[in-house]
Amino acid sequence: MQESPAFARLVRDVVRDFGDTQIIWQIVALVGALAVAFVLRRWMIGRLDRHFERVAPARRAGSSSLRRSFFPMFGWMCVALTRVVLQEYMHVSLLMLAEVPLFGTALIYLAFYFARRLFASSPHASGLLKVFERVFTTLAWLSMLAYVLGVHDDILKWLASVKFAVGTSHLTLLSILSGVLWIGVTLVLAMWVGSLIEDRIMRTTTLDGNLKVVLSRLIKGLLTLVAVLATLSFVGIDITVLGVFGGALGVGLGFGLQKIASNLVSGFIILLDRSVRIGDLITVSTYHGTVSQINTRYSVVRGLDGVEALVPNEQLVTNVVQNHSFTETRGRAKVSVQVAYSADVELAMSLMLKAAEGIPRVLSDPAPSALLLNFAADGMDLEMGFWVQDPAQGSGAIRSEINLRIWRAFREQGIEIPYAQREIRILNDWADGIPAEVPHPPVDRPDLPVDALPASASSPAVPPQLASPQADDAGKKA
Numbered sequence: 001m002q003e004s005p006a007f008a009r010l011v012r013d014v015v016r017d018f019g020d021t022q023i024i025w026q027i028v029a030l031v032g033a034l035a036v037a038f039v040l041r042r043w044m045i046g047r048l049d050r051h052f053e054r055v056a057p058a059r060r061a062g063s064s065s066l067r068r069s070f071f072p073m074f075g076w077m078c079v080a081l082t083r084v085v086l087q088e089y090m091h092v093s094l095l096m097l098a099e100v101p102l103f104g105t106a107l108i109y110l111a112f113y114f115a116r117r118l119f120a121s122s123p124h125a126s127g128l129l130k131v132f133e134r135v136f137t138t139l140a141w142l143s144m145l146a147y148v149l150g151v152h153d154d155i156l157k158w159l160a161s162v163k164f165a166v167g168t169s170h171l172t173l174l175s176i177l178s179g180v181l182w183i184g185v186t187l188v189l190a191m192w193v194g195s196l197i198e199d200r201i202m203r204t205t206t207l208d209g210n211l212k213v214v215l216s217r218l219i220k221g222l223l224t225l226v227a228v229l230a231t232l233s234f235v236g237i238d239i240t241v242l243g244v245f246g247g248a249l250g251v252g253l254g255f256g257l258q259k260i261a262s263n264l265v266s267g268f269i270i271l272l273d274r275s276v277r278i279g280d281l282i283t284v285s286t287y288h289g290t291v292s293q294i295n296t297r298y299s300v301v302r303g304l305d306g307v308e309a310l311v312p313n314e315q316l317v318t319n320v321v322q323n324h325s326f327t328e329t330r331g332r333a334k335v336s337v338q339v340a341y342s343a344d345v346e347l348a349m350s351l352m353l354k355a356a357e358g359i360p361r362v363l364s365d366p367a368p369s370a371l372l373l374n375f376a377a378d379g380m381d382l383e384m385g386f387w388v389q390d391p392a393q394g395s396g397a398i399r400s401e402i403n404l405r406i407w408r409a410f411r412e413q414g415i416e417i418p419y420a421q422r423e424i425r426i427l428n429d430w431a432d433g434i435p436a437e438v439p440h441p442p443v444d445r446p447d448l449p450v451d452a453l454p455a456s457a458s459s460p461a462v463p464p465q466l467a468s469p470q471a472d473d474a475g476k477k478a
Contacts, residue, residue, distance in 0.1 A: 025086075026090070030079065030098055033075065033079045034075050034079070036074075037071055037074035037078045072103075073102075076103045100144050104141065107140060115188070159177065194216070211271075213271055264313075266317040270316055277291065277325075278292065278293070280323055284301070285311075288301075289307075289308075298312050332387055334386070337382050338382070339416065340380075340415075341380065345372060348415050353368055355406045368387075369384065370384045384402075
């Protein structure tokens, strides 16, 4: 785009052209260029929609901003091309004025698209995205206004006049702002390229899941480092001063940040040795669930109840971890039932095996097995074990369905499921009450003669209903 004239001259040229018949041709050319841009926009949106039908929903992030950028972007291209062709034959002040908002609007929507693509996987980036969009929109419109007014050169000269001394380097406010701008642009480009490479790596089927994560993170880190170093060198900042910062960072990691460094190294160890993979069902400490994420500092363990626990990576390396999916992607479950001693045990076991047939996720190989475990006090304990595919999804619903089938089958076949029963027998003579006089046990006093003992102690009273017939005969004889 050519350098914009001063605002007064631009307004004067537009007013002059409105008093001339050439303004009609400029309006016709502008409308024709925008019409071509509208057709190109429809064609590009059709291709984009066909492309998004074949990709995952996560890759469609920012598609609305990309669609909105098509018309101003193609409009700016068509208007700029029309201005270059017609400026040899007529005045093009109206076309020059129309290029500025078209270019700025396209730039704003493209920036929104890249930002939303970069932070689509982060659940906490919505607030940051809103702030970025507002700040970028304000700066873009202020830049367009300064360009149209023709004061952008004066602003750049003033920024270049403000100087700072940092050690042996002399920086200006313009160089600092341009450095920040270029670092932001290169970081966005590096992260965008890294996201494209990560998406391509994640869609491959020949690599292990942990290896995909390691490769994507290494590529993103290398691209970010190269982008920052290249930008610092481009804006004239000596990158050798970063050696001191690197040494200080190493000391900080060794002493103050040892836990963070430990978790960071542990995360890469987990990803490289593949002891824990994304999707594994694990138990570590008091947490039981599926590994949904392995991040730099922590791993996310989603419990079977949906609650997510953030477990530091160091615990997955130093503690004992029960990996229920390390070599098997299936888990074993069981149901137990008790039948009466009068029931047909073999028929009950066959009905239990039949109840597990045809249930989704219940594997037929290995087949379910029924066992007679114990002869209990109230009945015989039976147990049926079976294997379930994807145990991370839970087995409660499966066990409930099998128990319902067993209950229906037992009821149809007349097989009794016993419950605890106890018999309490009360003697008839004691049913009316307890005798008022409760006998005392004999007193063990060897120093006293037998006749000195109380009658109750020497011969304890025995209730007549408990006395034996022999005792009655002996009493009568006496």
